Amino acid sequence: MLTRLLVEHDHILKTLNLLEMQFLDLCRGGTPDFSLMRSILEYIQEYPEQIHHPLEDRIYSILLERVDDVELIQELIAEHTELETETRKIRESLKLLESGVVSPEDIMKQLSEFLIRQRQHMYIEEEKVHPLIESVLTKEEWEHVQLAVPLYKR
Ligand SMILES: [Fe+2]
């Protein structure tokens, strides 16, 4: 049941790893591959926004009615919107960096917090929420939710 969620997390995590390599380049005084960074951020924005978060949001709305730790689920739902906003802000900052309006130092903190936050969100989901999904959702509900959110196509 959780395979699709795990595969989607893997896609996002691998993309974050690529972004981290560019971030480290920047920290070491190198010139990152801006075109690659743009593509990575575009993907990180589109993939969760169009596929992963809508799927989880549907699952979480079922959990909200059946689990005790409602606060945790509400926090994760709110975080989806926050992460999407952060991704937009990072894309803007990258544009400013590329055009020389801001220095690498100005965006390093933002970028490192972004990487930490994105990963932390997924760790919490896998550690705390996935066991809940497995125990609460029926196979039929899972099928239904999955069909409502198509797989990612570009
Ligand atoms: Fe999530």
Ligand SMILES: [Fe+2]
């Ligand atoms: Fe997730």
